[in-house]
Amino acid sequence: MNKFYEDISLNECVHLLKATPYTKETRDRFDNNLTKDIFFKDIYTEKSKKQEFAAENDLFDSKINHAARDIFNEFGKVSVIHIAGYGGCGKTTYIHHLLWSLHDEIGMYDVIDYEGCVGASEPFIERIAKLIYKLNNTQELLDYFDKIASHTLYNINRFKDQIQVLEKFSLKIRSSIVEGFKSEKSYKILLQQFEKDYILQSNNNSLVKKEFLSFLLFLEFALLLFSRFKRDDDTPMILVIDNVDSLSDMAEETLLLTAIREFENNCNYFFGWNIDNDGKYNGQIISDVLKKTKLSMFFTTRVATIKKYESIQPDWERIDGWVSIRFPKHYYDHMEIINHRIEYFLTTENEDSEIANELKTLKQIAEIAYHNYNFMRLFNGSYRVCVERICNILNSFQRSQIEELLMLYSLRYENPNAIEGANGYFLYMILGILKNEDTYTDTLNLSPCKKDGTISLSRIILTILREKGDRCSLYELFKLLTPLGYDENEICMQIWSLSEVSRIHAWRRLLIFDVIIPSDLEHLKKQITIFKNGEENIAKYSELVICTAGQAYMEFVIPHFEFMLSRRELGVGTSAQNKYQPLFAESSEENISKTPGKIVYRFEQKINWVFKAVEECCYNSTKFAEKVLDVFKLDRNDYINNTFYNYHSVGWERNVGPKQSYESRLIFRHIGYIEKYRCYLLTKRKKMPVSQKVCINKILVNWIVKYLELYNNYDLCYQTELQNLASKELMSFAQKIIDSGFSDFDTRIERNN
Numbered sequence: 229m230n231k232f233y234e235d236i237s238l239n240e241c242v243h244l245l246k247a248t249p250y251t252k253e254t255r256d257r258f259d260n261n262l263t264k265d266i267f268f269k270d271i272y273t274e275k276s277k278k279q280e281f282a283a284e285n286d287l288f289d290s291k292i293n294h295a296a297r298d299i300f301n302e303f304g305k306v307s308v309i310h311i312a313g314y315g316g317c318g319k320t321t322y323i324h325h326l327l328w329s330l331h332d333e334i335g336m337y338d339v340i341d342y343e344g345c346v347g348a349s350e351p352f353i354e355r356i357a358k359l360i361y362k363l364n365n366t367q368e369l370l371d372y373f374d375k376i377a378s379h380t381l382y383n384i385n386r387f388k389d390q391i392q393v394l395e396k397f398s399l400k401i402r403s404s405i406v407e408g409f410k411s412e413k414s415y416k417i418l419l420q421q422f423e424k425d426y427i428l429q430s431n432n433n434s435l436v437k438k439e440f441l442s443f444l445l446f447l448e449f450a451l452l453l454f455s456r457f458k459r460d461d462d463t464p465m466i467l468v469i470d471n472v473d474s475l476s477d478m479a480e481e482t483l484l485l486t487a488i489r490e491f492e493n494n495c496n497y498f499f500g501w502n503i504d505n506d507g508k509y510n511g512q513i514i515s516d517v518l519k520k521t522k523l524s525m526f527f528t529t530r531v532a533t534i535k536k537y538e539s540i541q542p543d544w545e546r547i548d549g550w551v552s553i554r555f556p557k558h559y560y561d562h563m564e565i566i567n568h569r570i571e572y573f574l575t576t577e578n579e580d581s582e583i584a585n586e587l588k589t590l591k592q593i594a595e596i597a598y599h600n601y602n603f604m605r606l607f608n609g610s611y612r613v614c615v616e617r618i619c620n621i622l623n624s625f626q627r628s629q630i631e632e633l634l635m636l637y638s639l640r641y642e643n644p645n646a647i648e649g650a651n652g653y654f655l656y657m658i659l660g661i662l663k664n665e666d667t668y669t670d671t672l673n674l675s676p677c678k679k680d681g682t683i684s685l686s687r688i689i690l691t692i693l694r695e696k697g698d699r700c701s702l703y704e705l706f707k708l709l710t711p712l713g714y715d716e717n718e719i720c721m722q723i724w725s726l727s728e729v730s731r732i733h734a735w736r737r738l739l740i741f742d743v744i745i746p747s748d749l750e751h752l753k754k755q756i757t758i759f760k761n762g763e764e765n766i767a768k769y770s771e772l773v774i775c776t777a778g779q780a781y782m783e784f785v786i787p788h789f790e791f792m793l794s795r796r797e798l799g800v801g802t803s804a805q806n807k808y809q810p811l812f813a814e815s816s817e818e819n820i821s822k823t824p825g826k827i828v829y830r831f832e833q834k835i836n837w838v839f840k841a842v843e844e845c846c847y848n849s850t851k852f853a854e855k856v857l858d859v860f861k862l863d864r865n866d867y868i869n870n871t872f873y874n875y876h877s878v879g880w881e882r883n884v885g886p887k888q889s890y891e892s893r894l895i896f897r898h899i900g901y902i903e904k905y906r907c908y909l910l911t912k913r914k915k916m917p918v919s920q921k922v923c924i925n926k927i928l929v930n931w932i933v934k935y936l937e938l939y940n941n942y943d944l945c946y947q948t949e950l951q952n953l954a955s956k957e958l959m960s961f962a963q964k965i966i967d968s969g970f971s972d973f974d975t976r977i978e979r980n981n
Contacts, residue, residue: 233258236576237583241590242619245569246612247271250320250470252344264328272325273568276561284556295551296326299334299464299524305499308492308525313555314776316610319528320470322555327466337466338452342474348437348484349423352444357416359451366405372454372509373398381509383501386494389439390446397422397447434483441487449495449523457510462520469527479747488527492550495523562611563598567591586622589630593618593654596637600651605780606658608737621657624664632814633657645908648901649812652790656810659785659794668795671725671738676795677841681851685714685722688852688873690738690782691890693774695872699742701766702752706759708872711859712852716756723772724749738778742771782875787897792838792845811835811905827923835902835931842898842935846891846944853889853946868946889946895939896951899932899958903977906932910973918971926970932977933962954979 233239239257247254248271249262275285298307313319327337340351363369375381377395384391400422404414423440430436452465469488475481499521505514570587577584597603597618607613622630633653639646668674672686692708693700702723709719726738746752755769774782785791790810809815816831853867860871868874869887876887906928910921936959939945947955961977 233261236573237581240619241583241586241622242616244573244587245566245590245615245619247569248321248324250324250339250341252341264324268325268328270572271569272321273560273565275559276564278558278561281556281558285559288553288556288559291551291553292326295553296330299330299466299522302519302522305518305521306492306495306523306525308488308527308550310550310552311526311528311555312530312552313528314557314609315530316607316612316614317555317557318560318611319555322559323468323470323526323528327468333463334466335461335463337468338448339468339470340448342469342471342484345475346480348441348475348480348487349444352441352448353416353419353423356444356447356451357412357419359448359455360401360415361412366401369454370398370401373401373450375509376450381507382498382505382514384498385501386497387446390443393426393439393443394447394450396426397443434479437480438483438487441483442490445487445491446494449491452523453517453521456517456521457512460512464522464524467523467525469525471529472527473529482745482747488525492525557609560611562604562614563594565611566594566615589634590618590622592634592637593621593630596633596650596654599637599647600654602651602780602784603654603658605776606785608775608777617658617661620661621654624661625657629657629809629813636812643908643911645904645911646812648904649810649908652788652812652901653810655785655788656790656794659791663794673722673725674795677792677844679844679847681848683845683848683852685709685718686726686738687782687786689719689722689726689772690774690778691875692872693739693772694779694782695874695876698779699771699773701743701769701771702755703759703764703766703769705772706756712855716759717753720749720753720756724752726778727772737775738781739775740773742773743767744770746770787894789838789898789901792841792894792898793834795841796837811901812908817909829924829927831905832927832931835928838898839931839934839938842894843938843944845894846938846941849890850944850946864946868948874946886948886950888948888951891945892939892947892951895935895945896954899935900978902928902932902935907976921973922970925965925973929962929965929970929977933959933966936962 233244236244243253243257247258247262247267249255249264249267254262275289292309292311295307295309298304301307311319311323327334338355340355342348342351345351360366360369372381373394376384377391377398400418404418426440427433427436448467452467455461456465472484472488473481475484499518502518503515505518507514509517570591573587574584577587594614597614604614607617633650636646636653637650640650662668672684674684674686688709689705692705696704705719705723706716710716723739727740744755752770758768793808793810796808811831811834816829816834818830819827820830820833821828853864853873856862856871856873857864857867862871868889874887874889875893876885906925909924909928913921913924936955939947939951939955957979958977961975964975965972965977
């Protein structure tokens with residue numbers, strides 16, 4: 229089989245691993261050589277065979293198969309299948325595979341793809357220009373339009389608003405014939421100018437944009453019917469409207485969703501009113517053609533858009549012919565997708581070529597990424613973003629660091645603590661890329677840790693959301709934060725940074741909007757006015773929902789040792805990168821002492837940096853707590869157990885555990901990481917002289933003791949009874965090692981349960 233690319237070495241691996249025939253990037257990169265047949269025969273991966281996902285996947289299959297059978301139901305003339313799922317989980321690929329597998333029964337289908345679009349009309353204009361250009365006889369099309377406009381062809385009362393626009397558009401087409409339009413591009417320009425002129429005629433841009441969108445949907449429908457009369461076609465008419473909510477302008481997105489809903493409803497009336505139409509067109513009785521005609525629409529959105537659509541049309545689930553199905557997060561095995569594609573591309577390359585070696589390395593890094601479920605959560609479940617970040621790591625970090633990461637992962641069986649190191653190393657690399665992309669500063673508004681009595685507003689917003697069941701009204705946020713000195717404008721700006729505007733980055737977005745969907749920051753800020761005017765009805769405010777990535781950020785990233793290390797001023801990913809490699813890096817074991825005969829390991833320096841930062845964070849956090857106690861008249865126990873500013877622990881089964889303060893959570897997580905590093909080093913260096921092992925043991929155990937002392941500092945940490953017991957237990961293990969003269973290499977400083 230011929231390659232679908234000219235020279236694989238000219239393409240970054242990310243484009244190969246993300247490649248589908250349905251993304252603009254792929255079409256640009258591979259010049260349309262990646263056909264559907266090549267993709268589905270060689271690169272496509274069937275649904276996950278993992279048993280834990282079988283029930284969810286089978287349920288989806290049952291629902292979608294039932295909905296898909298309706299494609300061939302001539303009595304239900306219009307059907308809409310809405311598939312919602314996390315970005316990059318495979319919705320588009322699934323729909324195209326379904327239609328590809330039905331190719332013999334359905335023939336061609338139209339695709340309106342909103343990937344990378346700003347305006348809602350863009351892909352419709354592109355598609356319609358293509359359809360018009362393909363016609364050999366433009367005059368015949370104009371005659372068809374005239375018959376529609378004069379109501380002599382169809383009963384089109386439900387489309388009367390669109391008919392007026394069609395008449396004006398026909399005049400434009402006639403003038404284009406005079407001007408000798410001969411290319412698809414010229415028709416696209418004509419449509420773009422027609423839209424511009426149409427919108428300029430009104431002061432209400434939003435309403436006119438919606439009208440024009442409705443016209444484009446109707447025009448697409450009319451052109452599809454025209455082709456049926458021309459070709460005597462009785463296969464189902466299928467329209468795929470993909471990535472509906474990829475529009476960067478949320479106001480445009482809302483207009484589009486409303487227009488789709490109205491179009492579906494109007495089409496149902498159209499078929500009902502024309503079912504006995506005994507008129508003729510092109511020698512065929514209209515009712516005969518329409519009886520054989522079925523319009524099926526597929527459209528895809530993210531899960532959040534289900535809620536968004538409900539806010540526009542509360543009864544949408546009860547509409548005849550409309551089915552909404554959630555696409556399972558794990559329908560496809562993302563790890564298997566990467567492996568399958570890499571294996572395929574390797575068959576097209578020399579075994580020892582540069583690109584082959586790069587692909588093999590990517591496969592190993594991907595295994596680490598998918599080993600810990602937290603990493604997929606950080607990518608909001610997106611296969612595409614996961615692949616992007618893996619490739620970014622390969623291109624951004626020195627080869628020696630990549631090899632060190634892979635080495636740590638390979639040691640996981642002989643040295644079980646190495647897996648913690650591999651996870652930390654991989655997180656360090658992701659954080660390095662995020663920091664260089666200004667995600668720290670622009671999205672999270674983080675600064676290096678400093679003792680200034682302030683805490684990150686992004687963290688406290690996400691904490692509140694998490695603690696209130698993953699969602700919270702903006703009104704409630706204002707009520708919880710403004711008494712503590714946070715300005716409403718500041719709160720809104722931080723919320724906006726964490727939401728839709730951040731989806732181009734690795735975490736894409738940490739929260740989304742519900743109930744009221746603001747089109748931009750200024751729209752969101754309008755809710756400040758009603759709050760200041762005393763409005764207490766939460767239905768008047770946006771509701772915020774924390775995303776999977778937001779949960780992973782709160783539960784996995786924030787308390788991680790490597791996150792604190794990465795927040796240093798020079799941080800990871802800079803020219804001074806070799807100094808700031810993660811704790812488990814080989815460089816941590818270097819002696820950096822300038823005094824002869826004295827040993828100071830680099831890991832001491834790293835732990836010292838982080839410990840100082842933790843102390844400062846604890847100081848800031850307790851100062852915040854004191855303010856909460858004062859404002860809301862609480863005691864320390866109430867603050868921990870009965871406010872939304874602290875954390876409940878969550879187990880693997882998502883069961884809710886006891887509450888804990890931010891400070892204690894941070895301290896215990898760091899203790900666990902340092903303890904695993906201690907055990908990792910002792911296993912790794914088991915053949916070294918006992919004196920050196922004692923030295924390492926002493927340094928690391930003493931740091932763990934310092935963390936425990938920090939926890940027990942009443943002024944810098946809010947404690948709970950359960951954690952006090954944990955602290956005593958850990959201290960007893962540490963004391964046992966101390967009492968042995970640090971020669972006890974078997975005792976572990978961790979809770980037995």
